[in-house]
Amino acid sequence: MLNLSQNGCSVWVASSTELARTPTAIALGKFDGVHIGHQKVIQPVLQSARGEDGRGTGEKIPEGAPIHPSQSSTLPSSSGHIYSTVVTFDPHPQEFFTGQPRALLTPLDEKVQQLRSLGVEQLVLLPFDKELSALSPQDFVAKILVQQLQCQKISVGQDFCFGKKRMGTAQDLQILAAQYNIPVTIVPLQTDTGDLLKNSSCSNTEPIEDGRISTSLIRQTLEAGDIQRANRLLGRPYTLTGVVIPGQQLGRTIGFPTANLQLPKDKFLPLQGVYAVRVIILNETPENLPIQNLGVMNIGNRPTVNGTHSSVEVHLLDWSGDLYGKNLVVQLVKFLRPEQKFPALEALKTQIQLDCTVAREILSTQC
Ligand SMILES: Cc1cc2nc3c(=O)[nH]c(=O)nc-3n(C[C@H](O)[C@H](O)[C@H](O)COP(=O)(O)O)c2cc1C
Numbered sequence: 608m609l610n611l612s613q614n615g616c617s618v619w620v621a622s623s624t625e626l627a628r629t630p631t632a633i634a635l636g637k638f639d640g641v642h643i644g645h646q647k648v649i650q651p652v653l654q655s656a657r658g659e660d661g662r663g664t665g666e667k668i669p670e671g672a673p674i675h676p677s678q679s680s681t682l683p684s685s686s687g688h689i690y691s692t693v694v695t696f697d698p699h700p701q702e703f704f705t706g707q708p709r710a711l712l713t714p715l716d717e718k719v720q721q722l723r724s725l726g727v728e729q730l731v732l733l734p735f736d737k738e739l740s741a742l743s744p745q746d747f748v749a750k751i752l753v754q755q756l757q758c759q760k761i762s763v764g765q766d767f768c769f770g771k772k773r774m775g776t777a778q779d780l781q782i783l784a785a786q787y788n789i790p791v792t793i794v795p796l797q798t799d800t801g802d803l804l805k806n807s808s809c810s811n812t813e814p815i816e817d818g819r820i821s822t823s824l825i826r827q828t829l830e831a832g833d834i835q836r837a838n839r840l841l842g843r844p845y846t847l848t849g850v851v852i853p854g855q856q857l858g859r860t861i862g863f864p865t866a867n868l869q870l871p872k873d874k875f876l877p878l879q880g881v882y883a884v885r886v887i888i889l890n891e892t893p894e895n896l897p898i899q900n901l902g903v904m905n906i907g908n909r910p911t912v913n914g915t916h917s918s919v920e921v922h923l924l925d926w927s928g929d930l931y932g933k934n935l936v937v938q939l940v941k942f943l944r945p946e947q948k949f950p951a952l953e954a955l956k957t958q959i960q961l962d963c964t965v966a967r968e969i970l971s972t973q974c
């Protein structure tokens with residue numbers, strides 16, 4: 608269990624339902640990326656926690672007490688507070704089923720940051736294991752949502768599926784939850800064009816390019832280097848956040864010192880190559896305002912210097928100083944070009960000079 612706090616606001620992170628604060632208003636799903644579609648699903652839960660929908664006077668049903676579908680989960684409450692909660696799964700269900708580690712758009716720390724900025728009070732990580740994956744939709748609602756999380760309200764997207772073999776739909780959730788007097792908001796699917804999709808069905812296949820905003824679409828967009836579209840789907844710039852570690856220190860010899868970033872192991876990387884970026888240097892003291900700089904970034908193996916592993920390095924424009932050990936937030940703005948093997952360092956230097964000129968131009972016009 609963690610309680611991550613910054614600037615007075617905090618998100619309670621519970622690694623099991625026993626550690627969760629209750630009662631809850633719940634947004635349900637994987638929420639990797641916390642994209643525009645996810646943000647719409649989270650919105651009703653925030654309103655509910657503020658008491659804007661008239662609920663918020665619920666009393667806890669004692670842990671372990673048997674609950675019958677006819678029994679309302681809303682009893683008079685002592686504190687009257689309903690915690691706005693995102694309920695998600697850990698590990699990502701796909702990782703559990705395939706056994707392969709999955710790179711994430713928002714590893715845990717970043718997801719918590721994003722949820723905090725939206726005003727979410729709590730993140731509950733349901734351990735996704737054989738037992739949870741085998742729960743029927745009925746049992747998932749009764750045991751996890753009602754009994755353990757004392758749920759007062761639920762919000763999901765139109766294509767939400769849950770329970771064993773993803774058998775339950777958003778409509779099924781609405782019917783099951785109604786038996787406990789829990790209202791379920793079903794959020795229409797948000798698309799890239801702003802249209803709403805009418806049809807959706809539960810399936811485990813990767814989505815086709817239908818414009819529906821999804822984690823999968825954003826991953827594909829980043830893999831293709833279309834940063835502008837990825838940023839539009841996310842509702843903010845895609846960022847790489849990490850600590851600066853020593854590199855080979857060759858960059859300074861060609862006039863372009865670079866900060867080598869150590870990222871969370873499970874961070875999803877976009878297409879290899881060179882990018883125009885904005886860089887926030889996070890200071891140790893929280894009261895200091897973060898400093899924002901323009902920069903160029905390379906993601907790749909550095910074939911010109913016979914690099915052996917992939918690295919992420921940033922050169923800050925018009926900046927000099929020591930960044931070792933500092934935390935950087937790198938916001939991707941535009942993909943400039945693929946990485947190349949140059950015959951000599953001099954040719955690489957000339958190309959990086961050009962990259963800086965192009966980046967400066969782009970960054971002066973685009974946000
Ligand atoms: C904007 C930018 C573009 C780069 N482009 C390439 C490239 O096309 N090919 C390549 O081999 N290395 C490229 N690099 C990586 C350089 O080879 C690397 O910065 C240099 O070797 C210094 O590495 P070091 O920080 O480990 O000392 C680029 C670096 C930057 C900052």
Ligand SMILES: Nc1ncnc2c1ncn2[C@@H]1O[C@H](COP(=O)(O)OP(=O)(O)OP(=O)(O)O)[C@@H](O)[C@H]1O
Pocket residue numbers: 635636637638639644645647648762763764765766767768794795796797798814819820821822823824
């Ligand atoms: N574009 C969208 N519009 C409305 N709701 C959405 C949208 N995308 C996801 N949701 C809803 O947000 C919640 C979390 O979504 P989830 O992360 O599980 O799926 P996703 O973003 O579609 O990712 P994936 O591509 O991995 O399926 C679910 O309730 C889901 O139905």
